[in-house]
Amino acid sequence: EADIYQTPRYLVIGTGKKITLECSQTMGHDKMYWYQQDPGMELHLIHYSYGVNSTEKGDLSSESTVSRIRTEHFPLTLESARPSHTSQYLCASSELGTGGGNEQFFGPGTRLTVL
Amino acid sequence: RKEVEQDPGPFNVPEGATVAFNCTYSNSASQSFFWYRQDCRKEPKLLMSVYSSGNEDGRFTAQLNRASQYISLLIRDSKLSDSATYLCVVGKNTGNQFYFGTGTSLTVIP
Numbered sequence: 628e629a630d631i632y633q634t635p636r637y638l639v640i641g642t643g644k645k646i647t648l649e650c651s652q653t654m655g656h657d658k659m660y661w662y663q664q665d666p667g668m669e670l671h672l673i674h675y676s677y678g679v680n681s682t683e684k685g686d687l688s689s690e691s692t693v694s695r696i697r698t699e700h701f702p703l704t705l706e707s708a709r710p711s712h713t714s715q716y717l718c719a720s721s722e723l724g725t726g727g728g729n730e731q732f733f734g735p736g737t738r739l740t741v742l
Numbered sequence: 743r744k745e746v747e748q749d750p751g752p753f754n755v756p757e758g759a760t761v762a763f764n765c766t767y768s769n770s771a772s773q774s775f776f777w778y779r780q781d782c783r784k785e786p787k788l789l790m791s792v793y794s795s796g797n798e799d800g801r802f803t804a805q806l807n808r809a810s811q812y813i814s815l816l817i818r819d820s821k822l823s824d825s826a827t828y829l830c831v832v833g834k835n836t837g838n839q840f841y842f843g844t845g846t847s848l849t850v851i852p
Binding site for chain 2: 659660667668669670671672675685686719729730731732733734735736
């Protein structure tokens with residue numbers, strides 16, 4: 628089983644609130660990712676990180692921000708939540724491999740609903 | 743054009759059947775290829791990596807055709823527990839980003 632955790636698992640919140648989705652992994656992986664997935668749709672990469680103090684935006688434009696102060700921790704923050712942010716957010720991590728990349732391990736996800 | 747394309751299905755097959763899924767990718771520079779399985783409302787989990795020479799893991803066989811830019815997954819002797827969505831995932835060397843297909847839904851019927 629992968630040692631990657633996300634909290635909260637479910638969050639229902641009102642418009643305009645600031646929220647932080649937590650993601651932690653205990654595998655010592657350098658690379659971490661945040662994906663957004665709507666029901667029946669593909670995962671879209673919104674942020675990734677190669678290591679401490681490294682963050683990059685993914686292909687899907689997102690109003691969220693991330694930080695990577697510690698290897699094991701990769702939180703995602705929405706400064707002002709809107710109904711359009713309602714989705715499932717999946718965190719993943721992988722080793723810093725060469726070539727095309729290594730297996731990603733996923734957390735259980737956070738299902739966010741913004742009213 | 744999407745980076746990764748899959749037939750969404752659904753595929754409804756009887757137990758014991760053999761079923762095959764295909765996936766095409768658009769970027770010829772892609773370096774790594776995977777099949778993930780995602781159960782309803784759960785996170786994706788790696789089913790198998792796909793190697794150039796093709797590889798097999800029990801009832802599952804994966805093939806890669808770089809010339810035609812497609813990947814396949816063959817499931818033999820389907821079990822009820824194989825019911826899930828199968829995601830094709832392609833990784834690029836630059837940036838080490840991964841691109842996911844929309845997934846192919848499989849239901850194995852008793």
